[in-house]
Amino acid sequence: MDQSFALADLDTRALLLVPPARPLRGRVVLPGSKSITNRALLLAGLAKGRSHLKGALKSDDTARMAEALVAMGVRIEEPDATSFVVAGTGRLLPPPAPLFLGNAGTATRFLTAAASLVEGEVVVDGDPHMRKRPIAPLIEALARLGIEASAPTGCPPVTIKGKGGFSGRRVEIDAGLSSQYVSALLMLAAFGEAPVEIVLKGQAIGARGYVDLTQAAMAAFGAEVTPLGPGAWRVAPTRYHAADLMIEPDASAATYLWAAAALTGGDVDLGLPPETFTQPDARAYALIRAFPRLPSVIEGSQMQDAVPTLAALAAFNEGPVRFTGIANLRVKECDRVHAMASELQRVRPGLAREEGDDLIVMGDPALAGSRHPARIETYADHRIAMSMALVGLLVGGIAILDPTCVGKTYPGFWQALADLGVALEKLD
Ligand SMILES: O=C(O)C1=C[C@@H](OP(=O)(O)O)[C@@H](O)[C@H](O)C1
Numbered sequence: 001m002d003q004s005f006a007l008a009d010l011d012t013r014a015l016l017l018v019p020p021a022r023p024l025r026g027r028v029v030l031p032g033s034k035s036i037t038n039r040a041l042l043l044a045g046l047a048k049g050r051s052h053l054k055g056a057l058k059s060d061d062t063a064r065m066a067e068a069l070v071a072m073g074v075r076i077e078e079p080d081a082t083s084f085v086v087a088g089t090g091r092l093l094p095p096p097a098p099l100f101l102g103n104a105g106t107a108t109r110f111l112t113a114a115a116s117l118v119e120g121e122v123v124v125d126g127d128p129h130m131r132k133r134p135i136a137p138l139i140e141a142l143a144r145l146g147i148e149a150s151a152p153t154g155c156p157p158v159t160i161k162g163k164g165g166f167s168g169r170r171v172e173i174d175a176g177l178s179s180q181y182v183s184a185l186l187m188l189a190a191f192g193e194a195p196v197e198i199v200l201k202g203q204a205i206g207a208r209g210y211v212d213l214t215q216a217a218m219a220a221f222g223a224e225v226t227p228l229g230p231g232a233w234r235v236a237p238t239r240y241h242a243a244d245l246m247i248e249p250d251a252s253a254a255t256y257l258w259a260a261a262a263l264t265g266g267d268v269d270l271g272l273p274p275e276t277f278t279q280p281d282a283r284a285y286a287l288i289r290a291f292p293r294l295p296s297v298i299e300g301s302q303m304q305d306a307v308p309t310l311a312a313l314a315a316f317n318e319g320p321v322r323f324t325g326i327a328n329l330r331v332k333e334c335d336r337v338h339a340m341a342s343e344l345q346r347v348r349p350g351l352a353r354e355e356g357d358d359l360i361v362m363g364d365p366a367l368a369g370s371r372h373p374a375r376i377e378t379y380a381d382h383r384i385a386m387s388m389a390l391v392g393l394l395v396g397g398i399a400i401l402d403p404t405c406v407g408k409t410y411p412g413f414w415q416a417l418a419d420l421g422v423a424l425e426k427l428d
């Protein structure tokens, strides 16, 4: 019987996965990259003219970005399920109400900086999870550019008193908690009165590959970014011009399908070779291929969003795996170090633990084919839901609570699993 697992039809508290009897094989069309879609939406919205974005992601995070831009006077049409047509005027207008950005880190950080281009007050806010995600380093950096912004709790809501531009020419930023602060400043910097230099304070930064994505997106919309060394960039005062862009598929989403194939000994065709992705999480492919002989230490700082995927794989590995360099997973949609340790433990006590900021997963190949009924908490975090679903491909009785939380970045996730032949049961 064909059943829909589209999010609109998923009015259920939990989804039970039935481990498939055979390897998963087939073709999956991936959604567009969240990171690239939200950069392209913003840059197209800041440009003068009409931009056509194809292959884009349509999900909670990109909807929040698009709605916020519309509230600031950008015209956005959605001619089909993967396109946005964005018409910008080269400036943003004061929005009539606070911008509500859900738990979209990209939208929240990028728009906090861009809001300084508005002449007037902008409030950037999010859901209760976003209100716990730090933004103070970005606020301090904006102040050094002469931009008045405040976030009394160090997290959203942020109030920006925009003056239609800014005069600063050099700013240092501490990006240890999030690379998104650097990306936000880089994208703003093309509106400087003169070239702007952005310099890392300390060398610690979340995944650097996201800054490369920002540079590439800025170049596509006509900006000039010159690296001045490993932790410094100069941005020319070009502003942006409209552009047509084909967005590559989402590499973080790809990790779940690569892992599903590896776990079941199958083969899932995603329509493009892993080495063609430009996003940081594609680095996880080489590790996923090594399963069930993952290395005993995985340094996760440069592929952070893939760490929950790799942790789920590690549960079935031939030996234990220690994940290091992942302290900032504690300030993502939820504390992912704690969440993965807790939920793997829920499957089988002793399967995982936290040690400082490291996550240790005790590989147990005998888990495959076993039955350990468990209702998995997902903490409103799409990646915990999708990663723990991988465990349910090999362990009987795994039910994922709040399955619609995957809508943040991958609304078609459950349908993709169902189409590959995974039986899913809706539970109350
Ligand atoms: O710039 C981006 O598109 C992203 C950067 C990363 O966050 P941090 O820079 O906060 O680590 C990543 O986890 C997030 O999903 C997307």
Ligand SMILES: C=C(OP(=O)(O)O)C(=O)O
Binding pocket: 103, 104, 105, 106, 107, 305, 332, 333, 383, 409
């Ligand atoms: C951390 C994530 O998202 P963001 O920071 O964009 O909310 C993610 O998608 O895993």
